Amino acid sequence: MGIRLGENQYGKAEVRLVHVNRDTDVHRIKDVNVTSQLRGDLETVHTLGDNTTCLPTDTQKNTVYAKAREWGGVGAIEDFALRLARHFVGEHDYVDGARQEIHEYAWDRITTPDGPHDHAFSRRGGETRTTVVTKDAEGEWVVSGLEGLTVLKSTGSEFHGYPKTRYTTLQETTDRILATDVSARWRYVGVDHDYDAVYASVRALMLEAFANTHSLALQQSLYEMGRSVLKSHPEIAEVRFSMPNKHHFLVDLSPFGLDNPNEVFFAADRPYGKIEATVERDDAPAPGNAWKTVPGFL
Ligand SMILES: O=c1[nH]c(=O)c2[nH]c(=O)[nH]c2[nH]1
Numbered sequence: 001m002g003i004r005l006g007e008n009q010y011g012k013a014e015v016r017l018v019h020v021n022r023d024t025d026v027h028r029i030k031d032v033n034v035t036s037q038l039r040g041d042l043e044t045v046h047t048l049g050d051n052t053t054c055l056p057t058d059t060q061k062n063t064v065y066a067k068a069r070e071w072g073g074v075g076a077i078e079d080f081a082l083r084l085a086r087h088f089v090g091e092h093d094y095v096d097g098a099r100q101e102i103h104e105y106a107w108d109r110i111t112t113p114d115g116p117h118d119h120a121f122s123r124r125g126g127e128t129r130t131t132v133v134t135k136d137a138e139g140e141w142v143v144s145g146l147e148g149l150t151v152l153k154s155t156g157s158e159f160h161g162y163p164k165t166r167y168t169t170l171q172e173t174t175d176r177i178l179a180t181d182v183s184a185r186w187r188y189v190g191v192d193h194d195y196d197a198v199y200a201s202v203r204a205l206m207l208e209a210f211a212n213t214h215s216l217a218l219q220q221s222l223y224e225m226g227r228s229v230l231k232s233h234p235e236i237a238e239v240r241f242s243m244p245n246k247h248h249f250l251v252d253l254s255p256f257g258l259d260n261p262n263e264v265f266f267a268a269d270r271p272y273g274k275i276e277a278t279v280e281r282d283d284a285p286a287p288g289n290a291w292k293t294v295p296g297f298l
Pocket residue numbers: 159170216217218219245273
């Protein structure tokens with residue numbers, strides 16, 4: 001019985017790359033997910049475990065990050081994919097084909113009352129508006145909110161001064177990417193409101209506070225977002241937040257002779273910080289049964 005190797009390709013899937021163009025104070029970001037796969041002289045890798053012609057998937061991943069720095073960014077994903085494909089095939093005689101798939105996540109610059117923000121962005125789409133109305137013998141309550149409002153600041157975020165134990169490896173930073181998916185629920189006082197107008201205002205206030213707060217912790221940004229909403233909306237008693245700290249790690253490009261001045265980041269999807277808090281008025285009326293059936297909030 002003859003057995004042979006059929007078609008094959010291999011590589012690194014879902015290389016999460018965020019590139020921050022910091023040429024001016026008005027940052028531009030590019031957020032992509034690259035899957036690099038190569039084809040070529042791969043018979044003996046499969047049949048004998050002979051890796052002589054197997055460019056490691058790890059090297060393919062590193063190449064994606066290094067090229068983002070060497071080429072001064074990503075540009076159009078088609079151009080980046082073509083350049084990567086040509087690099088892999090052109091530089092290695094044992095590689096004769098490449099498949100480079102790139103997905104790009106679209107970000108919009110956050111606009112505040114002062115105009116477009118220099119370094120704060122929100123991700124296009126994916127946001128859900130929610131409400132839970134509870135009615136029982138004791139009354140009626142409205143808890144509304146939003147989920148999946150993904151925001152990112154490419155600077156204006158620090159994290160330091162935390163306790164160090166023998167298990168601490170985190171480096172203090174005075175300039176990091178801060179990114180989160182805002183999930184928030186707010187409890188209305190009473191039930192007669194222009195809900196559409198309040199929603200639009202709350203959303204705008206949260207974006208503005210996220211953008212304009214020079215953040216020393218995501219907790220502080222969260223608090224400022226809630227505070228801003230409560231200051232402008234007496235009809236809201238409290239805001240509860242659940243916000244992941246979506247870590248972006250600076251890629252160490254020094255093994256490739258490249259510096260990385262806060263430009264090329266690995267966007268990790270897990271684990272993530274999970275930051276939750278309620279921001280409330282000290283004279284807020286009792287919640288009654290408002291939260292009784294709202295899942296997932298403190
Ligand atoms: O904003 C942050 N808050 C934390 O509590 C925390 N913990 C951590 O490791 N990084 C961060 N960042």
